[in-house]
Amino acid sequence: MSAERCLLASYVRPQAVQPGIGVLLYLGPESIGRMRILRVAPWLYPDTKGGGQYHVHAMSRDQAAMGHDVTVVTIRHDESLPRVEERDGYTVRRFDSIASPLGNEVSPGLARYLAAADGFDVMHAHSHYYLTTNLAALKRRLGDIPLALTNHGLYSQSAPERVFRWYLKTLGRWTFNQADVVFCYTETDRDRVRELGVTSRIEVVSNGIDTERFTPAGPESELIDASGPVVLFVGRFAEGKRPWIAVEAFAEVLDEYPDAELYLCGDGPLRADLEAQVRELGIGESVTFLGHVPYDEMPKVYRSGDVLVLPSRAEGVPRTVLEAMASGVRVVMNDLDHVREVLRDQDRGVDEATPESFARAVTDVLGSATDGEAGAGGHRWGETVERTTSMLEGICKS
Numbered sequence: 001m002s003a004e005r006c007l008l009a010s011y012v013r014p015q016a017v018q019p020g021i022g023v024l025l026y027l028g029p030e031s032i033g034r035m036r037i038l039r040v041a042p043w044l045y046p047d048t049k050g051g052g053q054y055h056v057h058a059m060s061r062d063q064a065a066m067g068h069d070v071t072v073v074t075i076r077h078d079e080s081l082p083r084v085e086e087r088d089g090y091t092v093r094r095f096d097s098i099a100s101p102l103g104n105e106v107s108p109g110l111a112r113y114l115a116a117a118d119g120f121d122v123m124h125a126h127s128h129y130y131l132t133t134n135l136a137a138l139k140r141r142l143g144d145i146p147l148a149l150t151n152h153g154l155y156s157q158s159a160p161e162r163v164f165r166w167y168l169k170t171l172g173r174w175t176f177n178q179a180d181v182v183f184c185y186t187e188t189d190r191d192r193v194r195e196l197g198v199t200s201r202i203e204v205v206s207n208g209i210d211t212e213r214f215t216p217a218g219p220e221s222e223l224i225d226a227s228g229p230v231v232l233f234v235g236r237f238a239e240g241k242r243p244w245i246a247v248e249a250f251a252e253v254l255d256e257y258p259d260a261e262l263y264l265c266g267d268g269p270l271r272a273d274l275e276a277q278v279r280e281l282g283i284g285e286s287v288t289f290l291g292h293v294p295y296d297e298m299p300k301v302y303r304s305g306d307v308l309v310l311p312s313r314a315e316g317v318p319r320t321v322l323e324a325m326a327s328g329v330r331v332v333m334n335d336l337d338h339v340r341e342v343l344r345d346q347d348r349g350v351d352e353a354t355p356e357s358f359a360r361a362v363t364d365v366l367g368s369a370t371d372g373e374a375g376a377g378g379h380r381w382g383e384t385v386e387r388t389t390s391m392l393e394g395i396c397k398s
Contacts, residue, residue, distance in 0.1 A: 035396060037063060038120040038145070039072045040136045041127070042105050044092065048077055049266070049292050050236055051319035052152045055207070056126055057088070062385045064089030071120075073113060075105045075132070102159045104131050114139045121396045124148045124388075128175050129156045129167065137178035146395040148388075149179040150205075153316035154192055154338075156240070161313075173197055180395040183388065185317040188338040203391055207317040208384035209326060214299050216328035221300035223290055228259025229366050232305040232329070234298075234320045235312070237268030242334075244270070244277055245311035245355050251281045252359035257366060262287045265301060302327035307365050310334065311353050317342055322379050330368075332361045342379075 039060055045053035060070045076083065076094035085092045095110035114135050123145050125136040133149065140147035156164050164172075176182055176198040183205045184190040190202045224230060231253065233246045243264065250262040264274070264287070271289070278287045293301055302308075308324040310333040317339055321331050325344065333339070335349030343349055346368065348361040 034067055034069060035121045035392065036069045036119060037071070037392065038117060038123045039070060040074075040114070040123060040125040040132050041072065042075045042130045042132045043077070044072055044074045045295075047074070047081060047094075052126065052316075054295070054319065055150075055152070058381065059124075059385060059388065060090040061088040062381075063389055066385075066389065068389075073110055073132075075107055075110070102156070102163075104129075106131060111135050117145070120145050122146050122148065122392050124150070124392060125179075126150050127152045128172055129159070129164070134171060134175050137175040140178045140180075146180040146398070147178060148181050148183065148392055148395060149176065149200075150183040150388075151185070151189060151193060151316070153314055154189060155314035168196055176200055180398070181391055183391070186338045186341060188341065189316070192338065203387075205384060205387045205391070206379050207319065207322065208379045208381035209319055209322045210381050211326055211379075214302065214323045214326040216303060218303060219300055220304040221297060223293070223297070223301065224261075224263055224288075224304040226259075226261040226304075228261060229257050229307070230305045231260060231262045231362060232265065232301070232308045232324070233262065233310070234265040234301075234308065234324075235310065235318075236266050237264075237270040237274060239270070240313050241268075242311040242313055242353065243274055245353060245358055246309045247274060247277050247283075247287070248281070248355035249309065249311075249358035249362060250287070251283050252355065253362050253366075254283060254286060256363045260286065260366075263290055263301070263305070264288070265290045265293045265298075267292050298323065299327060302329050305329050307332055307362055309358060309362060311350075311358060312336075313353070315339060317379075330365050332358060332365055 039056060041056045043053045045057040056072065060072050064070045070090035071093060072090060073093045076096050081094055083094050093113065095107045095113065097105035097107045099106040110132060123136050125133040125147065127133060128149060128151060136147060139145065173196050176193065177200050179200045182193060182200050182202045184193060184202055185207045187204055190204050193202060231250055233243055235241045237243050253260055278284050302324050307330045308320065310318065310321060312334055315336055321333060324331055331343060331347040333349060334353050335351050340349055348365055350357045350361050
């Protein structure tokens with residue numbers, strides 16, 4: 001691989017185009033060397049919604065704005081979507097899947113594309129537990145395109161924990177070890193990956209959010225109409241997120257705060273079950289399902305809330321938590337050791353993921369005289385893009 005193709009000259013530090021826009025502008029056309037980046041992910045915003053999906057989209061968009069040539073290969077989750085599309089400065093190539101065991105898409109077309117892929121300077125795959133990333137690791141093993149892998153969370157939210165522990169000791173570890181560099185969000189997560197026997201280089205690159213967009217200052221959402229405390233759940237209605245714990249905990253919170261209201265932002269396979277749970281608990285007048293909320297509306301939604309509840313069984317460092325914190329909203333979530341270092345004094349990590357424990361934590365937070373302190377602990381998206389791009393440059397040169 002030629003040094004000319006991989007060399008990146010220094011560039012101007014990213015500046016937000018306008019507050020709230022979130023697209024990074026890099027100045028000086030002669031100052032940017034161009035990498036051809038092949039990004040591999042089973043999902044992509046806005047095709048599907050979620051923090052990981054948005055991460056892949058925003059990273060591709062902003063690296064394209066820097067002058068890099070970015071192609072994202074992903075799964076086509078909607079047959080009406082084009083197989084090839086140019087958008088937001090980068091190329092999307094979608095492939096159909098033939099099966100989805102444990103939420104893991106099997107796509108022969110994507111496999112054939114990766115096998116034949118040539119002319120890219122670097123690959124960047126997302127989440128080690130997807131077949132798409134396993135295939136990128138195989139491509140690295142058999143070829144000479146360097147590979148970076150972002151760990152969005154060590155454990156899958158779809159597979160049973162016993163099965164996944166076996167995976168981590170076998171194919172998962174092998175996949176990590178094919179990468180030239182592994183990105184982890186926290187030092188704790190880096191240590192957990194290393195304990196698996198992973199020998200690849202590991203770098204801590206914090207997850208980030210648009211701190212120009214997510215702030216406590218600004219309008220609240222017209223979607224939320226409440227006179228009492230507002231409890232938020234933001235995420236996919238899936239087994240790993242355990243939204244039913246949030247609903248049952250909220251039913252107990254109503255005993256202490258009868259004017260409280262729960263707003264659930266998201267959708268997923270458990271929606272019908274959650275709606276039935278709300279009816280059985282008799283709390284329908286206090287619970288609102290908002291469905292998928294447009295990203296531009298989410299800053300207003302957070303500003304309208306008092307506490308975010310997240311009982312997930314497994315997470316990376318969730319964008320929802322960082323966005324809530326930056327908006328001045330307090331957080332009650334499952335006590336995950338690699339996320340614990342991110343939480344503030346006014347937030348709560350719950351040791352036991354039970355409705356009773358979450359209800360106690362929420363009522364404690366609502367009863368506290370301390371308001372939510374705005375700030376996401378330095379988790380700025382511009383820095384995430386800058387550090388990631390610099391690391392890709394580094395493995396491209398090596």
